[in-house]
Amino acid sequence: MEDDRPTAGRTDEDEAAEDAPADWSKLAYTSRKRIELMPEEALYLAERGTIELWSETVGDDGELLRVPMSIQQAWAAIIGHDELTLERFNVYAQLKRLGYVLVRSRSTTPLARPLKATTVIPRSTLELLQLPFTSLHRAFLRLFRSLLALPRSLFINPITLGVTRVLAKGEGRLRSLVGTGRWTSYDQIFSKLQIVPSGWDTPLPRGPLPKTPSVLAPLIPTTAPSCGLPSLEEFPYQTFFNVYKPITKFRKSAPPPPDFEIVVIKCVLLILPLALGLAAVGVAHPLSETTALSSPHNSLNHALSGKASEFVSVSNGTFYQNGKPTYIVSMNYWNALNLAASAEAGGNLSRFSTEMQQMADKGVNNLRIMASSEASQFGIQPFRMYPALMISPGVYNEEIFIGLDRTLAKMSTLGMTAVMTLNNFWHWSGGISQYVSWATNSTIPYPPSWDPTLNPPYGDYSTNGSWGSYLGNDTYSGFPGYAGRFYNDTSISNLTNTWWRSHIKTVINRRNTINGRIYKDDPTIMTWELMNEPQDPPLEWVTSTAEFIKSLAPKQLVTVQNWGYYDPLVANSSSLQSAIEFADGFLTNVSQWSVDIGKPVILEEFGMARDNWENVAKGAPNSSYLYDPSAGTTHKDTYFTFVLLTVLDLWKGGKAFAGTGWYDLYDGDYAMDIVKHQADEAKKHLNSTS
Numbered sequence: 001m002e003d004d005r006p007t008a009g010r011t012d013e014d015e016a017a018e019d020a021p022a023d024w025s026k027l028a029y030t031s032r033k034r035i036e037l038m039p040e041e042a043l044y045l046a047e048r049g050t051i052e053l054w055s056e057t058v059g060d061d062g063e064l065l066r067v068p069m070s071i072q073q074a075w076a077a078i079i080g081h082d083e084l085t086l087e088r089f090n091v092y093a094q095l096k097r098l099g100y101v102l103v104r105s106r107s108t109t110p111l112a113r114p115l116k117a118t119t120v121i122p123r124s125t126l127e128l129l130q131l132p133f134t135s136l137h138r139a140f141l142r143l144f145r146s147l148l149a150l151p152r153s154l155f156i157n158p159i160t161l162g163v164t165r166v167l168a169k170g171e172g173r174l175r176s177l178v179g180t181g182r183w184t185s186y187d188q189i190f191s192k193l194q195i196v197p198s199g200w201d202t203p204l205p206r207g208p209l210p211k212t213p214s215v216l217a218p219l220i221p222t223t224a225p226s227c228g229l230p231s232l233e234e235f236p237y238q239t240f241f242n243v244y245k246p247i248t249k250f251r252k253s254a255p256p257p258p259d260f261e262i263v264v265i266k267c268v269l270l271i272l273p274l275a276l277g278l279a280a281v282g283v284a285h286p287l288s289e290t291t292a293l294s295s296p297h298n299s300l301n302h303a304l305s306g307k308a309s310e311f312v313s314v315s316n317g318t319f320y321q322n323g324k325p326t327y328i329v330s331m332n333y334w335n336a337l338n339l340a341a342s343a344e345a346g347g348n349l350s351r352f353s354t355e356m357q358q359m360a361d362k363g364v365n366n367l368r369i370m371a372s373s374e375a376s377q378f379g380i381q382p383f384r385m386y387p388a389l390m391i392s393p394g395v396y397n398e399e400i401f402i403g404l405d406r407t408l409a410k411m412s413t414l415g416m417t418a419v420m421t422l423n424n425f426w427h428w429s430g431g432i433s434q435y436v437s438w439a440t441n442s443t444i445p446y447p448p449s450w451d452p453t454l455n456p457p458y459g460d461y462s463t464n465g466s467w468g469s470y471l472g473n474d475t476y477s478g479f480p481g482y483a484g485r486f487y488n489d490t491s492i493s494n495l496t497n498t499w500w501r502s503h504i505k506t507v508i509n510r511r512n513t514i515n516g517r518i519y520k521d522d523p524t525i526m527t528w529e530l531m532n533e534p535q536d537p538p539l540e541w542v543t544s545t546a547e548f549i550k551s552l553a554p555k556q557l558v559t560v561q562n563w564g565y566y567d568p569l570v571a572n573s574s575s576l577q578s579a580i581e582f583a584d585g586f587l588t589n590v591s592q593w594s595v596d597i598g599k600p601v602i603l604e605e606f607g608m609a610r611d612n613w614e615n616v617a618k619g620a621p622n623s624s625y626l627y628d629p630s631a632g633t634t635h636k637d638t639y640f641t642f643v644l645l646t647v648l649d650l651w652k653g654g655k656a657f658a659g660t661g662w663y664d665l666y667d668g669d670y671a672m673d674i675v676k677h678q679a680d681e682a683k684k685h686l687n688s689t690s
Contacts, residue, residue, distance in 0.1 A: 363679025
């Protein structure tokens with residue numbers, strides 16, 4: 001038996017004229033006395049009883065048979081083909097009932113395959129007399145086959161029950177939702193079913209996801225229309241229907257500009273874009289005669305890409321955004337990609353949403369986040385970010401990647417920009433030491449303070465400084481020497497950096513599954529940072545890596561980092577005063593240096609531990625955690641006030657500092673009020689000078 005789909009919704013005009021709508025010009029294409037219907041049009045009219053759909057099959061004797069279809073058969077045959085999904089048909093049918101005129105914005109050809117020609121040959125009188133006997137013969141054959149199949153259905157397969165789903169992608173048959181096999185009762189089937197949680201932030205599981213998952217792709221792949229648009233599988237946020245008001249003068253052969261354009265998304269399976277807005281609505285039509293782009297596909301990418309002025313840029317030592325100077329109030333939020341992942345992947349969306357709003361309320365307009373984390377081939381490691389984004393070189397955990405997507409989408413809605421950290425010298429995210437471990441299949445020499453087997457579960461903090469030492473000739477002992485092999489050891493550095501550059505390319509070219517933007521085209525991303533706290537990297541490595549990133553993402557900035565220290569275990573003011581004096585000299589020197597080179601500087605990561613001598617008095621680190629957050633913040637508050645206001649004064653004086661970042665704060669800390677004061681003062685200064 002051949003394909004029993006209806007013949008592309010076509011019907012002969014003389015056969016359909018009796019029940020046809022009054023104005024076919026608003027519904028169908030007409031050509032050579034033939035009315036051509038799109039699938040949704042044919043199904044809609046069949047539901048109303050206006051037309052009757054027929055399927056074509058070949059009988060046992062080779063004769064072409066045309067059999068009328070029930071409405072249920074029509075639904076099964078049409079939904080899932082020619083890019084028509086259930087959601088799109090429901091939208092079409094509802095608006096049609098309200099009187100609107102709908103046509104597809106994608107210029108598909110209504111006919112999926114040629115209509116088979118049928119030649120009617122005049123029959124003789126003898127043939128006409130034989131017709132009743134021929135029909136009776138066919139009926140007896142069907143009855144005989146049914147009787148032969150009866151024993152098998154009664155005895156060989158006692159009871160076969162099936163729970164079916166939609167047509168499997170790429171196949172034309174139904175599959176069991178609960179697997180193959182014989183089922184003798186409904187209880188057996190129901191025991192295999194489960195409630196799948198879903199919602200705006202929980203896509204239904206679909207197995208391994210491609211880089212750009214699409215739930216709007218046709219169930220059975222069809223030839224993509226040659227209309228210059230990207231396929232729906234490549235990007236689902238495209239206008240599908242052009243809609244005209246009932247009073248619009250309309251002919252399908254010469255349609256006017258639409259009154260509305262509609263994108264149909266199934267939000268239970270694909271999260272509704274948070275920042276897409278109306279960007280993709282203008283896909284089918286150029287923005288104007290003067291701004292028309294080379295093709296609709298380019299128009300789509302343009303709509304999803306930020307305008308040049310939306311990207312943070314640098315001019316004369318100052319950051320600019322949307323044509324105006326800007327001041328960066330930043331915070332280190334390194335664990336964002338894990339917090340924003342699904343609960344099944346260890347995320348906490350409630351906490352993520354709360355913290356993002358708290359930071360926005362305090363004036364934070366930039367976040368420094370990890371765009372990398374690596375897993376060990378030796379199982380769970382101490383004090384690591386888990387689950388990791390990269391499971392092994394080139395292999396990713398898509399759920400964590402979606403967490404990064406969700407972070408950037410949320411930042412966009414809050415008006416924040418991001419510093420994307422692409423690697424880490426230290427091992428708490430895996431970092432370059434994990435690349436060395438992959439390349440050499442060796443274990444990482446963790447320092448004693450990070451080894452929970454020494455004084456479990458806290459580690460040996462009495463040797464907190466035992467990280468190794470610089471031995472000269474670009475060599476280290478201990479952990480720094482091991483990690484530094486990433487760019488210093490020529491026997492493995494080519495392999496480790498090849499893996500890393502592949503990761504950089506993957507991240508920069510990723511399309512956000514939440515809002516559809518490619519990372520390199522998203523103005524939410526202000527800066528790509530090579531690495532967190534690199535220790536004495538070769539200058540040639542820094543230069544070549546920065547050039548590589550800039551070649552992939554020319555609209556965005558590239559940065560590196562430097563650092564200093566403070567002893568949190570000294571209760572008197574000596575250590576605090578030393579930290580302030582160091583910070584004062586550091587800020588002054590770096591400020592002058594930034595003026596000399598004409599580049600703005602962000603005090604990207606600074607902070608001070610809590611009054612941890614209080615925890616020592618409680619028995620830390622032997623019987624309690626040295627960095628217990630119940631400790632006070634007297635030194636922290638003094639230090640934050642000095643640093644934040646010093647940077648703000650340098651910026652106001654044109655000394656090229658353009659923002660601050662920090663870590664180790666809680667929402668109830670007084671330091672958050674200091675941050676808010678800094679943000680308010682910066683805003684006042686910008687308003688007074690604009």
